[in-house]
Amino acid sequence: MVSLILVGFGGVGRALVEIMQNDADYLRSNFGFVPVVKAICERQGSLIDDNGLNLSNLLDLGDIASSPYWQAGLTTLEIIQEIKADILVECSWASNDGEPAFTVLKTAMQKKMHIVSSNKPPFYLKYGELKQIAQEKGVMMRIESTVLSAVPALAAETTLAGAHISSIRGILNGTCNYILTRMTQSKLPFKEALKEAQDLGYAEADPTMDINGKDAAGKIVILSNALLGWNKTIHDIKVQGIEDVTAEDIERAKREHKYIKHVCQAKDGKLSAGIELVPMDSSLAIMGSLNLVEFETKHAGPYTFIGRGAGGFEAASGVLSDIIHISTQLYDSKKENL
């Protein structure tokens, strides 16, 4: 059994609870994983039950504030002080300064909790500080879903350890990729392609962070810190978006047998995020809303991982892989199954 405090019950948090509930048998038999959710924290208050909340009942509630375990006004920081849990799972929200998530994560590690997060800003702003606290306190910090949801990009720290990653590049924003794909394949104008992406749920109602390149830039910052040992922030990268790409640009590229793509890169100590012309037979020439990350290695050439980089269940899947990883580390008896 591993005990959790869950911060945030939006799309990701709710999907996480749903998977843990519906996959309970698979998770127990394959990974010895039996979660006990001691608290769920939202902005207006918290659900709390030291014996573990009933996940099935929870999912039946439209509004968790209607639960008998709901305590209005009880804050996440109060919960962290009051409740002892193995892992704090943070799937909430952060503004441009990384708060309130940053303080929540920091406080939880200071209380010796391991942390799992799907929240980007704390990690593209203050990765070094959080990593240092994790090391000082001897806790694990797993943040797969801050990058490409469940695509095991950050896991490459260990899974490609022997190959020795030397640089990273990728198509790190599905909305940008979808818009450019539609402009390329069906000659849609930018605005129409964006509208379609919004209608299909790929782009947010406010798609600014997607199309101005900042979302993708934050991801390459996190990748470079975690996998190349850098200590960068979003302020160390010059970011170009896709707003100014025209139908003419795309047609000109095609005549040179190239596609226009939004590419992020971490190489030779430098970060970049912007428009690139890539050959039509390049591994980066991936179409649709898919994401792609490619690791160049010292000993074994490039490795490419492709998958959906966004979505509630996708992010929750990555969060759950991180939770299971920590859980199997905590319980020696399961080590033979690693």
Add this chain to the structure above:
Amino acid sequence: MVSLILVGFGGVGRALVEIMQNDADYLRSNFGFVPVVKAICERQGSLIDDNGLNLSNLLDLGDIASSPYWQAGLTTLEIIQEIKADILVECSWASNDGEPAFTVLKTAMQKKMHIVSSNKPPFYLKYGELKQIAQEKGVMMRIESTVLSAVPALAAETTLAGAHISSIRGILNGTCNYILTRMTQSKLPFKEALKEAQDLGYAEADPTMDINGKDAAGKIVILSNALLGWNKTIHDIKVQGIEDVTAEDIERAKREHKYIKHVCQAKDGKLSAGIELVPMDSSLAIMGSLNLVEFETKHAGPYTFIGRGAGGFEAASGVLSDIIHISTQLYDSKKENL
């Protein structure tokens, strides 16, 4: 420090020693990994030094039998009885019955050593038996390079744990893929494409196991056992090779906007390995000598991993990732870096 017995000093074993030597600083600072190679076993005898062999000196030797630490006739099984090491690393050879590798791996686990192997036959013949011994003895069994070298396919057991893998398919043999690619893109006849693959070093002098599909079939057997919890052997799969593919077949497929590919699959309890017509825009339509594995998941769609699936340094990189994984499990002090 982690102590190793290395079985086999051919292309993979030698590449492994070279990487451990040349990347010593990177491995120590990133993973706290400091290997002590206590013995290297070959068919004619073994090198042995309980204080750890000097890897740099070893690499300078053309023939390891000329080392002062060489003991002619000393067998791997004698070494396993005599020497205490954390991990037995098996990069040797096995015939169609899995021997001598199977007995070596089994004996090492019975002596409570963790094992890492790049040798396919023991695992596509007797996966269940070896896994059971590992569980009974509480040792780890890591075999990434038995499938696609350093492509972290078997690592998906944990890295995609949350997404819940439901089926697997892939292009699992680089020689087949190269031959079909050349037949498709340059209209080469089969025999000429095969000759080219041999000249370039993709195919073995005896390419039988590649082109008859058995090599790829062995890999999907191992993938299904490790990731889907099956207990299959190579005898449970009907295997088709690429020997009978003609130029006409390929042109006919092209007219339907399809490519001919050698595809392996594990789905709904069934294994397959053979020729398939795949749409030109399918994720399986990968060209050249690259390998590809795709995991369908219950919660987050498909995940595709692409990379080089063969070669001495590629296999050694996968073996080393496995060794590092075990090493970090053994030493708690490094856990915060996981």
